Amino acid sequence: MEAENNIYTVSVYTENNIGLLNRISAIFQRRHINIESINSSVSEIEGVSKFTIVVNITEDQMKKIIGQIEKQVEVIKAYFHTDEDTIYQESCIFKMKSDLLFEERQIQNIIKESNARIVTVNRDFFVIEKSGRKEEIELLYRELSAFGIMQFTRSGRIAVTKDEMKISTMLEAFQA
């Protein structure tokens, strides 16, 4: 029986070193797994980076990949979570023609109802920003695309977990 794929959010705490992104993404590449989104940022701990990676794979694949990620020397700890275990958001920005704001009154309603916000308006274009779940962003995209989008960019998923990730305790033990 084929095991089912699930969406997993992978959180990887690492040293902030050159080349780690390559090392981590290579683990997925080698297994012919597509990364749905990837985000790299500082974490809650000074000097520690955090990768947030979204993949659509089986639980068995996920467990093995976590093992391979943790095996990397400069990875401090890696976790995986399902959507139920996390609070997650994505962000996106749209660039659109300024004329539309005045000619298509509906746009203002769409912005209001979707809880998006206008970041800037000038003579030629205006920029809308929206944070939310993937589906909300997709909905907004569909609604706005009817009017013509000049540019659109979406971020990778960022997430925090409902349960604690005991990363700080690990590091404190080391520094003590």
Added chain:
Amino acid sequence: MDTKTIKKETNTPQTTERISGSEAIIKCLLAEGVDVLYGYPGGAIMPVYDELYKYQDKIHHVLTRHEQGATHSAQGYARISGKVGVAIATSGPGATNLITGIADAQIDSTPMVCITGQVASHLLGSDAFQETDIVGISTPVTKWNCQVTKASEIPEVMAKAFYIAKSGRPGPVLVDITKDAQFEEFDFKYEKCKGVRSYIPIPKLNHSEVDAAAKLINAAKKPMIVWGQGVSLGQAEAEFKAVVEKAGIPSAWTILGAGAIPTSHPLNIGMVGMHGNYAPNVLTNDCDLLIAIGMRFDDRVTGSLSTYAKQAKVIHFEIDPAEIDKNVKTDVAVLGDAKESLAALLPLLEEKTHPEWHQKFKDLYAIEYEKVIKNDIYPTKEGLTMGEVLKEINSQTKGDAAIVTDVGQHQMIACRYANFNKTRSNITSGGLGTMGFGLPAAIGAKMAAPDREVISISGDGGYQMTIQELGTIFQQKVPVKIVVLNNEFLGMVRQWQQLFFDKRYASTEMTNPDFVAIAKGYFIEAEKVTKREDLKDAVAKMINTDGPYFLEVCVEKEGNVFPMIPTGASVSDVRLE
């Protein structure tokens, strides 16, 4: 699972001295106890070679004939001694030529540090002459790698490189050093690396898992051990032998595990896997408890996973958490260093002998002997077999020689028919299956263990992949014994073509040169044997020669290696013919 973090130890500061980055590299190597390194000079590594010239009384550089040879020599050195092997090369093609050896060391857990020169930092990314992104290229095949662009970074990175290469599950590390960093002067001081905060080399032993393992072992009626290289990497041979003997468990080995207990030990039941022995393969699917120690359930060991040891409970003693449940689901996983884990297990075991269970192995061995072994080592037909050559070499060296093989039929035959009295005696490319590994690896092995007889055994195919290293043997006067089993075929591929591709011998037949003349061209004494009656004397002459020696043995052209588990078949469907 508990994880243990490493506490940083504070070191007393040492006095500093102002030296160049390249001299610092040499001082780091000396501080790590490196006495020999293998490499090839070139533009971007010249400052380091200049220092090697100045330090030649303290550190011996071996000029190989190709950078791949340097890595395999470093691997041979590491595999026989347990020390870190070191290879050095220039940027660009010098660096890319290291990759095969690095990949081999990664999959076979061999401690190795590779140092590459790199173009000056201001040229990085400019497609400069001999520039290549070796850190990017080597990332998937190194345990760790790092680029250094400032001399001041050299001591810490080198210390970390050696620490990571040899600690925990060993592996290859690459350090790429720009040319300007090699020239730059700085205040040098060296501190050995004691720990890296994000890295847990040895998981903390969980004693309740050891207890659970002992309970299963004590209750088992038909237990079987399969051990791998983890036993010798963990220097756990004595603890392992004590466990095997006390619990009376038939024990089989993977190709890299060979020799951790002598081949002749009554509880040693032979090799598992594709060309392993009949009994341990068949009885893997009959045992009630499979105890895996320091091995990783490679597909060449397990055959089809869906039919592998399904009836048995599985215990896995392992240092690398990523190996647990990777290929075979375990009932009990004991994470930790083999030496510590087995020492903890020993007092919990009951003394057992399992005579009926042992008899099953003996019965199946008798079948294998009749159908395969007898004909391999005591052939009556015309044409020398690889098996009889191996047996002759092995008996004349009394099982004490280190045998360094290449990859293919001769490799399987060597593993099957050599008796190994000592640990670290079977040096071979197991995971990557690198043809061309043998000859250069034998150079490193002999240099690391000059008191041991080191015999390189290759086929005519793999031998020609790194044949240029005869030049290294000649120049360095390395007294290795070189045997080529010549069947004028890429024998293993030909065997598969015969069995699975209706004898369509696509590009496997070789028209070979005069190997004896080539060896003699390098001023290496050489002989060729074609007849059975000449074999014994030829082997004796080889062994009694003080310097390097080359022996070509012409064997039957279409000999096959059996037993064999066809790809995708179950271990219990192992074929004897």
